[in-house]
Amino acid sequence: MTSTQTSPSSFFTDHARKDLIRRLWCKPLIKSLSDTLKKKLIYIGLPDIEALDVLEWIDYLDKVIAFQCSSYKKGEVIDVAKLDGLLQSLERQDKLKSGFVYQGWMEDIMMGGISERGQTYSQTDFLKVYNLDFCSNILVPRQIYNERGKIIQYITKLDVIDKFLEYELVASNQGKGEKFIMYITVNTNSFEGDLSEIKDSCVRKYLKKISDIKKPEVLATRQLKAYCFAMLSERFKKYDFQVEFLPPVFYYGTNYPNKETRKLQPHRMMTFTILGSRRKAEEPLFNQDCQTFLNNKFIFATDKVISCFNDEKFITENDFDPDIQKIIEGSYSFQKLWK
């Protein structure tokens, strides 16, 4: 079975905004979970070969399970061994207990259970921080071909998240942990999903409200925010996890040539922060206030600061205190589920 996908590698170029999010947004939350549970976490995700997020969060990590492609487009060769070597040096320096790379597309490994190197996927550990830095459109499916070149399956990033939740459920059933943080970074330049899939009336009401937005990219960002909130909430609940979304972070990625405007334009990136906790017997189901989540402004990361943000003058979005520490401490998960 083979597969193809085009994914601009330029997304992965690091820049000051990403660094800021990693440092000022993600790290305090990871520290908070690690401190609360008095244990270091296991990182599962797409750290890129530089593994800058791993290096930034290293004090709170015990183990790293990384996914890394050897090539995102034809002719491109990514030095996966560099990531192998980096994780190994962290082990040697006693900064990590274990670092491990699955080579290949995350979709292929998660759904097929095996990496390009013939490694069987296993996930039996607990206390995790998922960093799913997809950087591409979450809804664009990856095509899986058979030997004769025929497409036999389409896999989306949502399917991969589904699979992770399945593993997480098994791990929590075995008493191997029940709390985790999931960061999902996606490109919101355009929205290609099917909004009719959304059943939640509150979300549908919001979609109606924003439908007057004229700028397609501005609309797409909000549609994706609403779509992911609805679809991911559903998936988490399906696997019996309490789910809470912290305000999404919006930032401008690297520039790309827009075919329509014929100008260089920054990618519109969004990072979701999701707190997952296994729902205990008799525990009431937490239904997050959809209105508050959707009608709040984005967290916005510039090169230097994190603030609240609204790039659309025609709709009203609410301000709030973007201090991550206050957001964590005010969250339902922190107050009711993690302590």
Next chain:
Amino acid sequence: MKLTRHDIGGELISIITKGMYADPKDALREYVQNGVDALAETISIKIRHNTISITDDGHGMDKIIMRKAIRVGISDKNPKKSVGFMGIGIYSSLHLCDKLVIYSKTKSEKPHQLTLNFADIRFDLENQKDQKIDSLSELEQQIDLQTLLENNIEFTELEDFEFPKTGTRIEMLGLDSNFFGTLSKYEEVSEYLERVVPLPFSPEFSHGPKIQKYILDVCRKHNAVFRTIDLLLDINGNEQRLYRPYKDSDYRDKSHPDDFPLEPKFYELNSAEGFLGLAWGCLNNGRRTIPNGKVRGFIIKKHGFTIGKREDLIIHYGRPTYFNRYVGEFIAVHPKLLPNGPRTDFEHSSIRTTFYGVLQQTAIKFNKVADEYQEHQKAEEDLFSAIEKYNEITAQIEFFQDNGDKLLDFFQTLNTISITLKKKLDAEKLVGGNNDKAVETIKGINGLLEDIKSYLDIKKNKKKKPTVRNNSNTIAKIITPNSVKPSEPSAENLIEVIQMIGLELSSDLKTIINIIDEKFIKSLSLSREDYIKKLNDLREDIEEIYESE
């Protein structure tokens, strides 16, 4: 005679390591062995795509020891305390990986790094071979061992942050893809390590703690070294703690789900040359070959590392029958018992001969234990079958009191049982409560034999039925309190059957019928119940004939 560096060729290191380390997993054993010798408590092996790392928390190597580690065939290690002593183990992965990097730190010194460029060593040697084939190289131009190693080994001093913890980490980089297949199979690698590395007993082996205590006590008593290590094996993210391979479940299979290991037997291995070691073995309670072929039998261990294979020891047991009913180990601790290079045996020496002599004597003891156990078990089975037979006869005796042939048959059977049980008692084959049961049964049989004699005498003298002693019935009741009484028949003999049908019989016919009854119905019946049943069946058959007419 003076030698020069050209007298020892570089090829030597390749030849030695190829011969000594045929299995790629042997390199893991060698490096784990270094950790054990460094008094590590925990060793972790991580096998990744094309990299293996082995990290221990032992005392580490300082600059001087690390320098010495590269020597070939020279070792400071004391065979009394250490497993490795040949000074070759560091090169065990020469043909396995491109580069071997060793990081080590002692408590008092900064860390150091030793890099052995195995790919370059192999390249230089291959290159030389090609030149020889093409007749391009002269003898003096051929690379000597010293130059070969000098050119391809680097020593680096590190800062504390680069390797901060005391201990040693060995990294095998650029693993040959031919070996990666084998080394990435968890089961294969873990099975190998469980077999060859000094590991603690599995929690799934119920006698493990007792055996471990015995080994430690005996070794302490003789001032001998015995240690185990915690070994963590992580292959491609799947991490598990390894144990010695024995489990209670090894003794069971689908056909014998209740089999289990009996209490361990222990022996010290002593000789005129001192304490050689000890042995333990757990026999299968089921008197059967242990189903798990990977662990059954005995194996030799030195410093916890396996010497040779299990099947090598069968010869000392004479035949495999009892050998395969045990799981056990011979733990050699004598400092002069030195394993050979490939760990297939000990080096030839007088102590080796002594060791195998003692091993053979101990094997005889293990065989004797198995034999005695078998005899006891057989005796127990014989006892229970005797009790069963005795109960059966007891239940039938009154019914057949007029049947001479049957009585003689009973007499003979009971007499044989009694003799067999007496023999078992005399030979002390029966133990504990079974001994008492046998005595009781013999007593009961003797009483029953007396009863049979009385019946036979009565029959002979045509005297009236004697009052039979209750002895046999009492014992029968003790042994089988729930013996079943025959149900009341509608006809007690053949004459009654005929009369119940409504036929009149003359006295002559009655005599004839009585003879037929005695000779053909009663004598063919196994018991009174059987006799009554036969009579009733006969009655029904006759009645059916009448009804059909």
